[in-house]
Amino acid sequence: xxxxxxxxxxxxxxxxxxxxxxxxxxxxxxxxxxxxxxxxxxxxxxxxxxxxxxxxxxxxxxxxxxxxxxxxxxxxxxxxxxxxxxxxxxxxxxxxxxxxxxxxxxxxxxxxxxxxxxxxxxxxxxxxxxxxxxxxxxxxxxxxxxxxxxxxxxxxxxxxxxxxxxxxxxxxxxxxxxxxxxxxxxxxxxxxxxxxxxxxxxxxxxxxxxxxxxxxxxxxxxxxxxxxxxxxxxxxxxxxxxxxxxxxxxxxxxxxxxxxxxxxxxxxxxxxxxxxxxxxxxxxxxxxxxxxxxxxxxxxxxxxxxxxxxxxxxxxxxxxxxxxxxxxxxxxxxxxxxxxxxxxxxxxxxxxxxxxxxxxxxxxxxxxxxxxxxxxxxxxxxxxxxxxxxxxxxxxxxxxxxxxxxxxxxxxxxxxxxxxxxxxxxxxxxxxxxxxxxxxxxxxxxxxxxxxxxxxxxxxxxxxxxxxxxxxxxxxxxxxxxxxxxxxxxxxxxxxxxxxxxxxxxxxxxxxxxxxxxxxx
Amino acid sequence: xxxxxxxxxxxxxxxxxxxxxxxxxxxxxxxxxxxxxxxxxxxxxxxxxxxxxxxxxxxxxxxxxxxxxxxxxxxxxxxxxxxxxxxxxxxxxxxxxxxxxxxxxxxxxxxxxxxxxxxxxxxxxxxxxxxxxxxxxxxxxxxxxxxxxxxxxxxxxxxxxxxxxxxxxxxxxxxxxxxxxxxxxxxxxxxxxxxxxxxxxxxxxxxxxxxxxxxxxxxxxxxxxxxxxxxxxxxxxxxxxxxxxxxxxxxxxxxxxxxxxxxxxxxxxxxxxxxxxxxxxxxxxxxxxxxxxxxxxxxxxxxxxxxxxxxxxxxxxxxxxxxxxxxxx
Numbered sequence: 001x002x003x004x005x006x007x008x009x010x011x012x013x014x015x016x017x018x019x020x021x022x023x024x025x026x027x028x029x030x031x032x033x034x035x036x037x038x039x040x041x042x043x044x045x046x047x048x049x050x051x052x053x054x055x056x057x058x059x060x061x062x063x064x065x066x067x068x069x070x071x072x073x074x075x076x077x078x079x080x081x082x083x084x085x086x087x088x089x090x091x092x093x094x095x096x097x098x099x100x101x102x103x104x105x106x107x108x109x110x111x112x113x114x115x116x117x118x119x120x121x122x123x124x125x126x127x128x129x130x131x132x133x134x135x136x137x138x139x140x141x142x143x144x145x146x147x148x149x150x151x152x153x154x155x156x157x158x159x160x161x162x163x164x165x166x167x168x169x170x171x172x173x174x175x176x177x178x179x180x181x182x183x184x185x186x187x188x189x190x191x192x193x194x195x196x197x198x199x200x201x202x203x204x205x206x207x208x209x210x211x212x213x214x215x216x217x218x219x220x221x222x223x224x225x226x227x228x229x230x231x232x233x234x235x236x237x238x239x240x241x242x243x244x245x246x247x248x249x250x251x252x253x254x255x256x257x258x259x260x261x262x263x264x265x266x267x268x269x270x271x272x273x274x275x276x277x278x279x280x281x282x283x284x285x286x287x288x289x290x291x292x293x294x295x296x297x298x299x300x301x302x303x304x305x306x307x308x309x310x311x312x313x314x315x316x317x318x319x320x321x322x323x324x325x326x327x328x329x330x331x332x333x334x335x336x337x338x339x340x341x342x343x344x345x346x347x348x349x350x351x352x353x354x355x356x357x358x359x360x361x362x363x364x365x366x367x368x369x370x371x372x373x374x375x376x377x378x379x380x381x382x383x384x385x386x387x388x389x390x391x392x393x394x395x396x397x398x399x400x401x402x403x404x405x406x407x408x409x410x411x412x413x414x415x416x417x418x419x420x421x422x423x424x425x426x427x428x429x430x431x432x433x434x435x436x437x438x439x440x441x442x443x444x445x446x447x448x449x450x451x452x453x454x455x456x457x458x459x460x461x462x463x464x465x466x467x468x469x470x471x472x473x474x475x476x477x478x479x480x481x482x483x484x485x486x487x488x489x490x491x492x493x494x495x496x497x498x499x500x501x502x503x504x505x506x507x508x509x510x511x512x513x514x515x516x517x518x519x520x521x
Numbered sequence: 522x523x524x525x526x527x528x529x530x531x532x533x534x535x536x537x538x539x540x541x542x543x544x545x546x547x548x549x550x551x552x553x554x555x556x557x558x559x560x561x562x563x564x565x566x567x568x569x570x571x572x573x574x575x576x577x578x579x580x581x582x583x584x585x586x587x588x589x590x591x592x593x594x595x596x597x598x599x600x601x602x603x604x605x606x607x608x609x610x611x612x613x614x615x616x617x618x619x620x621x622x623x624x625x626x627x628x629x630x631x632x633x634x635x636x637x638x639x640x641x642x643x644x645x646x647x648x649x650x651x652x653x654x655x656x657x658x659x660x661x662x663x664x665x666x667x668x669x670x671x672x673x674x675x676x677x678x679x680x681x682x683x684x685x686x687x688x689x690x691x692x693x694x695x696x697x698x699x700x701x702x703x704x705x706x707x708x709x710x711x712x713x714x715x716x717x718x719x720x721x722x723x724x725x726x727x728x729x730x731x732x733x734x735x736x737x738x739x740x741x742x743x744x745x746x747x748x749x750x751x752x753x754x755x756x757x758x759x760x761x762x763x764x765x766x767x768x769x770x771x772x773x774x775x776x777x778x779x780x781x782x783x784x785x786x787x788x789x790x791x792x793x794x795x796x797x798x799x800x801x802x803x804x805x806x807x808x809x810x811x812x813x814x815x816x817x818x819x820x821x822x823x824x825x826x827x828x829x830x831x832x833x834x835x836x837x838x839x840x841x842x843x844x845x846x847x848x849x850x
Contacts, residue, residue: 076738
């Protein structure tokens, strides 16, 4: 792999942080004109490698070359000037500034010291036309949907005369149409003098867009494989260091439960949560469904279909009209605290922001929702909390050195388990899980699936909101499909296939704009 | 009353975007309501002499609030503007009255002290990474102490400095005290700085998302220092204007002015979280504060109750602003 001229080459790269060896003797070479996929489980070192290439970190050892010349960017700006543009996994946008101001931040054209915003907007408009992105340069970024913001990031990266484009999970927030747009942009970008490094968890996309795949594991280089002649499971095996027992797309877990006969625990049609005519001013229109005891109910739909909004309305985070019944009795839920009192727990898709106290340990996190029950005479009983946390660590096989570990040091999968534990301690009967495996690596995904299925078998009722159809098909007994704020169909998993779900999810077929004015972010 | 004239003129240069205009309309509407209320309540309120008094009372806090707006745009806060202003007054007194330096040198010296205060604030915030609240709280105390030490706790009088009192007290435009003129010119400069220069753009950018700004290749630390220095210049200007108006430097003054300045900024619709700021709003906010105090005094409401009223207005203004924002973002 070292022969042939490389556009960008990294050799023997090592990088340590206090207490962690993030990268150990890692290699990577990007050939001119190719798309190189970079894969590895979370914690494999992909992000660290990208940050080294883009000048955010400096390596402890190793060399980097661009066109055969040694390179060591001193910061992101200098990396840009060398021709390396990075689209990071997290957005790096200023929501209060306009699209054009965001794209050209740090490079504002000026006359006599004053910024020329007209010129700024003209350049942005020209860029959008070249890329075929329908964005208004004068729109504040806070008015854009997540997909729109992603497009701004992409446009920003391409606004430099980049030779190497590095993309870290660029499709996490995109729908299929938008992914197609992105791939078109990537293909347009690649030429004999440019190359793309593409980081993703989605094997289908890697198959489609990449030429070769470099695999990292535990901070070490594993292998580089040609995409065309490599099977997906070989890639996954290289990533996890073992063959996964299950295929990528296992069948529905328990077809017996879904064809209407009985719930998992044999208690028949025991409706735990019934929602009728749920509407919000912004989006939802007359949403109705029922959740049965021991059932996993999947919510499928495109980005912006209103699935998360349903969850937020149910738990009282957003104002809505309609009826919510818990165990057959209508309840009024005005706030998430009300929801918890009725035994409904919500696990946000953004667990770092809404799910966890990242700076606090596993114990504190697990106790958080149940504190009143863990006090005596007004004092918090930490010993009991530790006990409960240890139980949960065992029950959910949370991998952590101890319950005193800060949650920010845990992997994504284990963080998700901590959030689950929090609601289990609170004894919630209904769990609404929003994108349970977002940003979680392949091996840990499987564990989360097993865990959710086991919880359902124990009588918990679970709503799973997911943008990944295979995930919904794998987990759910029944699937509610939404489109533009409405329920367009409810299918038993046995009758459902991806094609049919996509049809329901695009029922109204309107060409959604990238702009969602008035949508709370 | 000149309010409409003075607010529409800078609008074209200062405002950018409909949201800001809406925000200013709300603050402006509040000002109009307060004005109408007091004109009905008291026959003396609309006297030009009284209106001039309001404008004069606005000038010093207003100039401080302009600088504070830039700092608050970054998501920071500047508690040192009040006593910092006093230190600048005292130092101007040292330069002019004690050392007998030329007028221009003394005035520029006062501004330079302001810039120095800003520089130290900026370095502490940007390079020592102190929270702005702490860094400027410390500076607030240091400046207060230094003012007292340097002046020997006694006022410094400018009676022998020819022309100094005229700086703020004279009337270049007949009928309009220079202090007010200086305030309006400073407001235009601050508005241009906020909306048209890198300093202002990066202040909003840092307040909006500091990490993203840094990743975008902007040297955030350096620009923070620049922003605090510019804010310090406004503190220095306020100090010179204050000294000129009183024709003396009063080392005991200053504490509490910073809160009035911050109140003017937030009443005007600038978000304490950063990212959103409006100079026109700050000007209106400062006018609201001064008008309210003046009107209540004219109605013979005791000073203690004036404070209560101002506090209530702050709550109402910021809550109204949040209501509207909540629907937008």
